[in-house]
Amino acid sequence: MNYLPMAHKNTTITFTITFTEPQKKDCERCICRYFILDTLYWIAITNPKDQWHQKAVEIRENDLAIRLVTTEAVLIELLNYFSSYGSRMRQVAVNIVRAILSSADLEVIPHTNELFLSSLALYEQRLEQRL
Numbered sequence: 001m002n003y004l005p006m007a008h009k010n011t012t013i014t015f016t017i018t019f020t021e022p023q024k025k026d027c028e029r030c031i032c033r034y035f036i037l038d039t040l041y042w043i044a045i046t047n048p049k050d051q052w053h054q055k056a057v058e059i060r061e062n063d064l065a066i067r068l069v070t071t072e073a074v075l076i077e078l079l080n081y082f083s084s085y086g087s088r089m090r091q092v093a094v095n096i097v098r099a100i101l102s103s104a105d106l107e108v109i110p111h112t113n114e115l116f117l118s119s120l121a122l123y124e125q126r127l128e129q130r131l
Helices: 024-029 039-046 053-060 072-082 087-102 113-125
Strands: 002-007 013-018 034-036 067-071 106-109
Touching (some): 039 053, 039 072
Antiparallel strands (some): 002 013
């Protein structure tokens, strides 16, 4: 997997997401693996100065046969994160989210009331656990 955000002079951002075909043994080993991309990942991969950028790059360069998943709630958090950075960065954030939404290589789980209530119930069941 290769994921590369690139800022251009006109303040837009372009995403190139390419996947190499995994070897057959990799497919068999990883057939049902999901990798959930959270807000921290999207911020880190976009910002080379972020403390987690290198780790995000390592994840990006992982060539296992995995299915990438994020949620609309994560995308809302990403937009909110960039909201205090001025109009240029807000436009960059919009471009990032639009690229994510249009990518065939990512599954974006819609934000629904049922999903929220299910997440709340799961959180409530694990009050003593550090997640």
